[in-house]
Amino acid sequence: MVDAAEMTRNTSQTIDSIRHDWDRAEAEALYELPFADLMFQAQSIHRRNFDPNHVETASLLSIKTGGCPEDCGYCSQSAHYDTGLKATKLMKQADVVATAQRAKEAGASRFCMAAAWRNPKDRDLDQVCDMVSAVKGLGMETCVTLGMLTPAQATRLHDAGLDFYNHNVDTSPEFYDKIITTRTLQDRIDTLAHVRDAGIKVCCGGIVGMGEAVDDRLGMMVLLANLPAHPESVPINLWNEVKGVPVNETADRPDPIALARLVAVTRILMPRSVVRLSAGRQYMTDELQALCFLAGANSIFIGDVLLTTKNPQRDRDTNLLDRLGVKSRLNEVKSAHAQHAHD
Numbered sequence: 334m335v336d337a338a339e340m341t342r343n344t345s346q347t348i349d350s351i352r353h354d355w356d357r358a359e360a361e362a363l364y365e366l367p368f369a370d371l372m373f374q375a376q377s378i379h380r381r382n383f384d385p386n387h388v389e390t391a392s393l394l395s396i397k398t399g400g401c402p403e404d405c406g407y408c409s410q411s412a413h414y415d416t417g418l419k420a421t422k423l424m425k426q427a428d429v430v431a432t433a434q435r436a437k438e439a440g441a442s443r444f445c446m447a448a449a450w451r452n453p454k455d456r457d458l459d460q461v462c463d464m465v466s467a468v469k470g471l472g473m474e475t476c477v478t479l480g481m482l483t484p485a486q487a488t489r490l491h492d493a494g495l496d497f498y499n500h501n502v503d504t505s506p507e508f509y510d511k512i513i514t515t516r517t518l519q520d521r522i523d524t525l526a527h528v529r530d531a532g533i534k535v536c537c538g539g540i541v542g543m544g545e546a547v548d549d550r551l552g553m554m555v556l557l558a559n560l561p562a563h564p565e566s567v568p569i570n571l572w573n574e575v576k577g578v579p580v581n582e583t584a585d586r587p588d589p590i591a592l593a594r595l596v597a598v599t600r601i602l603m604p605r606s607v608v609r610l611s612a613g614r615q616y617m618t619d620e621l622q623a624l625c626f627l628a629g630a631n632s633i634f635i636g637d638v639l640l641t642t643k644n645p646q647r648d649r650d651t652n653l654l655d656r657l658g659v660k661s662r663l664n665e666v667k668s669a670h671a672q673h674a675h676d
Contacts, residue, residue, distance in 0.1 A: 355558045355602055360551040363598045372628055375597035378604045379629040388654060388661045389607055389632035392436035397423045397448035406512045406579040407543055407572065410449040416577040423457060426464050433468045440663035441635055443474035445499065452481040462493035469494040476536060481524045487531035497566060498528040499536040505552030508545045529562060537564040542572035544583025550595055558602035567599060567606045571613025589621045593628050600629025607632045619653050635663065
């Protein structure tokens, strides 16, 4: 076991380096550091690579909901489970663009579009590419998550102007087949490679609180840190209760300190990746979110709904960031509205 003093020396020596050779023992040693030491290291690395007083804001829209043939044990949109969710067709472009415009006006800088597919058909991809181009025309960053992609499909999305592709690994290699059987972890890694080769930035993270061990959470982050290139965005999702899915039987969300430790380790393993507090923020107190920002998280989803689950109200987010002195587009929008009202 690496002791705390040695780990502190090793981290300080490599604070500006990007590594792809982490092992579980190193991640575990970081995770088990005294809390103040871990937070100091994470915050030091965070400050070297980001404005510590800025948080990115993104908005997420389900452009095609439900009916997915995958059996992901956490997902309300899987056709394998009776979750009470009604499947829908792909949204019309005009409705997607109008939603993106409202998200921009509400304070989002990135707009993410999600479709519940195993993999998109080419005719559907035509429409998604048109949506990407239109949203890009609003001056927003664009992101989609559509399932598995071929190299040709990834190239088409790049040519349409796509900035980010989200494709989560979900959990550790060891826990993966306890959650999903219809798509292998290697399938996911292959799609990430196709996206990267096409010149699209990668958004990839996972879910915690599905019954996995701490070692699984660290294993997921080591897997991501050892990819040929670190994901530009790493979303950390807290398990959301969903009626009718198998994960309900094993779910056990981490306690607040454990979550803050995981965020800090993620920041150290992937110094230049944006770390996003994603689904499950409605379970987090303001104090826990503040602790996660201190640990290196620097992105959130805004809006009342994330796909099919709840999200904190925008006013709560704006108020929290104001109290912390953290800048974001939410604050800019608030200031602009206040100035307009004054005028």
